[in-house]
Amino acid sequence: MTSILIMGLATAFNILVILFKLKLNRKQDALLDISLFVSLSYLFSGSITGLQVAMIASFIISLSLFFIDLKSLFWISFAYFKLYFIA
Numbered sequence: 166m167t168s169i170l171i172m173g174l175a176t177a178f179n180i181l182v183i184l185f186k187l188k189l190n191r192k193q194d195a196l197l198d199i200s201l202f203v204s205l206s207y208l209f210s211g212s213i214t215g216l217q218v219a220m221i222a223s224f225i226i227s228l229s230l231f232f233i234d235l236k237s238l239f240w241i242s243f244a245y246f247k248l249y250f251i252a
Contacts (some may be wrong), residue, residue: 172217177222182231198227 179202186195203222210216 168217172213172220174221175217175220175224179220179227182224182227185229194230198223198230201226201250 179198181182183195186198202239205219205223206216209219242243
């Protein structure tokens, strides 16, 4: 019973975060969130536990992308790549 409640809350919050991003005209973030959710759901399909993990992971990714801009995330990953592989 508790797992169903947690999954329902995570689903609702995930959809609300995506809709809020669309309202703020952050369509790239919303598209990335939707594609990550679909790919995680496909990856963990077959069990209810797998879908719960995919939904909670998608919600955490949505929240982290909400607070981090995609351009800054690109530059952070580029700087890490440059430091790790080139230096």
